[in-house]
Amino acid sequence: MLWQSGSTLLTQSDRRSAGKAGALSGWSRRQHRTAYLMILPAVVAMLLVHYMPMLWGFYISLHDVNLFTMADWMNAPFIGLRNFVDAFDPSTTTGARALRALLNITVYSAVTVSVGYLIGLAVALLLNQQFWGRTFVRGLILLPYITPDSVAYKVWTFIFQSRIGILNRYLIQWGLVSEPPIWLIGPPALWAVVAASVWKGWPFSALILLAALQKIPQDLYEAARVDGASIWQQFAWITMPHLQSVTVTLLLMSILWNFNAFNQFYVMLGRDPGVAAEVPSTLILREAFTNLRYGIGSALSIILMLILLIVTVVYLRVLRATAGAEEV
Amino acid sequence: MRPRRAIQQILLYLAVGLVVLVVLVPYAWMISGSFKETLELQSSDVTVARLRPTWIPRRPTLRNYREVNSSVPMLSYFRHSILISLGTMAVATVLALLAAYALSRFNFRGREAYTVSVLATQMLPGILFLIPYYLIFTTISRKTGIPLRDTYWGMIFTYTSFALPFSIVMLRSYMNGIPLEIDEQAMIDGCTRTRALWSVIVPLATPGIAAVAIYAFIMAWNEVLFASVLTGRVTRTVSVGIMDYITATSSNWGGMMAACIVISIPVLILFTAMQRYIVEGLVAGATKG
Numbered sequence: 383m384l385w386q387s388g389s390t391l392l393t394q395s396d397r398r399s400a401g402k403a404g405a406l407s408g409w410s411r412r413q414h415r416t417a418y419l420m421i422l423p424a425v426v427a428m429l430l431v432h433y434m435p436m437l438w439g440f441y442i443s444l445h446d447v448n449l450f451t452m453a454d455w456m457n458a459p460f461i462g463l464r465n466f467v468d469a470f471d472p473s474t475t476t477g478a479r480a481l482r483a484l485l486n487i488t489v490y491s492a493v494t495v496s497v498g499y500l501i502g503l504a505v506a507l508l509l510n511q512q513f514w515g516r517t518f519v520r521g522l523i524l525l526p527y528i529t530p531d532s533v534a535y536k537v538w539t540f541i542f543q544s545r546i547g548i549l550n551r552y553l554i555q556w557g558l559v560s561e562p563p564i565w566l567i568g569p570p571a572l573w574a575v576v577a578a579s580v581w582k583g584w585p586f587s588a589l590i591l592l593a594a595l596q597k598i599p600q601d602l603y604e605a606a607r608v609d610g611a612s613i614w615q616q617f618a619w620i621t622m623p624h625l626q627s628v629t630v631t632l633l634l635m636s637i638l639w640n641f642n643a644f645n646q647f648y649v650m651l652g653r654d655p656g657v658a659a660e661v662p663s664t665l666i667l668r669e670a671f672t673n674l675r676y677g678i679g680s681a682l683s684i685i686l687m688l689i690l691l692i693v694t695v696v697y698l699r700v701l702r703a704t705a706g707a708e709e710v
Numbered sequence: 711m712r713p714r715r716a717i718q719q720i721l722l723y724l725a726v727g728l729v730v731l732v733v734l735v736p737y738a739w740m741i742s743g744s745f746k747e748t749l750e751l752q753s754s755d756v757t758v759a760r761l762r763p764t765w766i767p768r769r770p771t772l773r774n775y776r777e778v779n780s781s782v783p784m785l786s787y788f789r790h791s792i793l794i795s796l797g798t799m800a801v802a803t804v805l806a807l808l809a810a811y812a813l814s815r816f817n818f819r820g821r822e823a824y825t826v827s828v829l830a831t832q833m834l835p836g837i838l839f840l841i842p843y844y845l846i847f848t849t850i851s852r853k854t855g856i857p858l859r860d861t862y863w864g865m866i867f868t869y870t871s872f873a874l875p876f877s878i879v880m881l882r883s884y885m886n887g888i889p890l891e892i893d894e895q896a897m898i899d900g901c902t903r904t905r906a907l908w909s910v911i912v913p914l915a916t917p918g919i920a921a922v923a924i925y926a927f928i929m930a931w932n933e934v935l936f937a938s939v940l941t942g943r944v945t946r947t948v949s950v951g952i953m954d955y956i957t958a959t960s961s962n963w964g965g966m967m968a969a970c971i972v973i974s975i976p977v978l979i980l981f982t983a984m985q986r987y988i989v990e991g992l993v994a995g996a997t998k999g
Contacts (some may be wrong), residue, residue, distance in 0.1 A: 415901060417816035421824065424809035424874055431839065432831045433870035438842035447845070460942045497997050508725050519726060521985060523731055528981045530932040534971040540963055548739050550756040551763050562756050581736070586992075593993040635833075642835040645934045649953070660778040663837045663935070670841045671939055683838045690835070 443680035452676060462518035476669060480682060483660045484689075486572060490661065491640040494579045499633060503579065507621075509588070510595045520592070527585040535649035538578035542566055542650075571659035573653055579646050587632055594628040595621070624631025634697055641690055662686045727774075738765065743967035745770045751963050774968035781962060784969050787951035790862075791931055791973075794947060797866035798930040802873040803923045808872075810881035811907055813819030815893065825879075832875045836935050843868075860942035868936055872938060873926035880925070880991040885911070921987035924980045931977055948973040 407578045442455070444466050449460040471477035491582030509520055526534060540563040541549050550562040598620065606616050644663035647655050653672065655664055662682060743751070755761040779785045796886040813821060847858045858864035888911065898905040912919065937950045952973065955966035981988065 413816055414818045417812040417818040417821075420808040420812035420816075424878060425824070427805060427867070427871040428828070428831060428874060431843065431868060432834070434848060435828075435839040435842035438832075438846060439838060440844055442845065452845065452848075456849070505729055508722070508729065511722055513722055513726060515726075519730060522730060523733055524985070524989070525737070528928070528977060529974055530977060532932070532934055532952050533740075533974050534736070535734045536952060536966060536970060540743060540967065541736060541739055542965075544752045545756060546751060546763050546963070547756070548763055548765075554756050555762070580731070585733075589989065590993060611839075618871055638833050642837070644837065648938070650936060663835070666837050666841075667935075667939075672845075676841050676845065679841050683835065683841065686835055686997045687838050692831075694833075 399424065401518045415668050438675070439684060442676055443565045443684050445677055447676040447680070449674040452674065456674070461677075465677040469604050469681045469685070471677045476665070476675075476678065479657065479660050479665055480662075482657055483662045486659060487641055487643070487661045490572060490576055490579075490643065491637060494574050494583060494640050495633065495636045497576075498580050498583040498636065499587050499629075501584040502589055503625075505584065506591035506595055507586040509592055523585045523588060525585075527589070529582070531582070531645040533604045534582050535578055535646050538574070539566065539650045552673060566651060568656065569658040570657060575646050575650055578650065579640070579643070581647075583636070583640075587636070590628060590632055594625050598624045618631070630701060634694065637693060637697070638690055641686070641693070656704070716984040719955075738848055740967050740970055742767060743963055744774050744971055745772070745963050747771050747773065748962065748964055769977075774917065774964040778965060778968050778972060781965060782951065782969070784948070784951065784972070787946055787948045788973070789945040790941070790945045791949070792976075793862055794865045794869065794945065795927045795930040797862060798869040798873060799923045799927040801866060802870045802877055802926040803868065803919060806874055806877035806922055806926075807912070807919060809878045810885055813878065813882045814885035815890070828875045828878055840936060840939060843936075847940070859940055860944050862945060865930075865937075865941065865947075866944055868940065869930040869933060870926075872933070872936075873929045877922040877926060880994065881915070881918050882920050883994045884921075888914050915989045916990070917984075918991070919926050921984050921991050924984045925988060925991070927980060929978050931973075 400682045442458075444460060444462060445451075445455070445458040446461045447455045447458045447464075464602065468474065469476060470480050472481060505523065509523070541547050544550060544562050544564045544566075547565075549565070550559075552561060562568060565571065602620050603616055605619060611619070642663060643661060644667070647659065647661050647664050648667075651659055651664075653664070653668060655661070666679045666682045666686070669682065670676050726817065742765050745908065747769055750768055754763040756763065812818070813825065844859075849860050850856065858867075892910060892914065893906050896910045899905070901910070931947075932949055933947070934949050937947045940946055941950065947998060948969075952969055955962045955969065
């Protein structure tokens, strides 16, 4: 599992195979050198793109890096935590936006993750039944997942157009509304993005859950039927417990991905989605690359990372606590 | 019992039909839009029964496809994307192959720490790297005179390291499935390590390698955030370029839908070709990872 401690990360077969390879030729020092040489290029690439920028990100967040100092940003004046204070000062536009962005992304993630998971689960259960054309449908549901983000979200933007969109056509035709709603401006914009993201996100959940469903031994269900268990009881006592571990990983991954959501907001609503649909990524991008206040942008992105870290730790703690209670 | 079974069957097919419908509706709207005349799109109005937007274009036209390159330089964007994606694919595959082989075959100090750090980078927000990365890019360019922003090399390098974490994990789990005895046999027969890797392991791991290569290609093709900041006139990719069809002064939805179809085609072809392996890799990455 992704988030368990390092010691459980490598599977048993990993350990065995590596141990054996080490034993194959006794020259362990040479072995080490070969191994290090082989991972070196990957390490260097990731150092340069991931780890080093992360450290510099901390540095930038503590310095006054803006339009005037950016040319020589490594010597920008040190200002302690002022960027962090300014970034969340509710009396400024940015501060108010930052607080609203955190609220928006929480609402967005909660709805997108839970609805996406439920739909994915329902479809996985459905596709686990026998029916004609099953293989074809299983392939077909991956379409939204593999369609490029910018394509999918532009098509949804087109669907949500107020005057020329297909959605409003049916809303008016069926008499559900009398005036065509404007979906992509103001408060409804967040929900339009939620709808598009759910459409794009559920196939991944369905794919992972279906793979887990297929691993459940069929004789468990047969035994349950012999004992007279209803469909609902079989679901609650056989299916769900078997999906538990994959659900844990899937939900955590979805929460993290959705908290970082950028593409859907940027493609559907543009650089400035407006107060009601502002999210951290769009705010940070604008703060840094439109207003050229890199220090504040960095401070905001570090806060975002810390929030994700806390969410992950709390999630795993709660999980471990409940799992422990069940075992007792 | 029989009628109840029949009803169950009907409900099952209705549910499957609903799923297929939900998946396909946006694609139908995209295809329909790509064959509509600009005039039809601009004059349609949901409030006027006569002008309602329709699924079937009133006067189907191929003009959006023929003129896909006229208002927006889509063909250049397409060329940039192809070069960047192919470059990323080549570099990421080689680096991932070496790293995955080392992780799967050697027991070296720091192996577990390395694996954890590889997985951790996958979960961090991209925006976190973007600001420092951009500033470092700018500084290196100014100090050394080597341009990095808006160059193919800069983009290929950036995307390679994005593709690496998942590629390494996916390929490692594939290689763990290849028995060690095969390496041993090759080396007893007098192969060197390198020889054993290239002429024995690589052919056996071809499906895994192909899946990783296609994953890297698709990742580079679809990326939006870094492309929106780091690419410019010379390297603008399709994912960002697609937005040029709608500007403050004109909205060419027909052209945009045609372009959407054109830029989805490479991804669809590659994914369909290697679907089984990529799906296996995704599932393994999420469950075993």
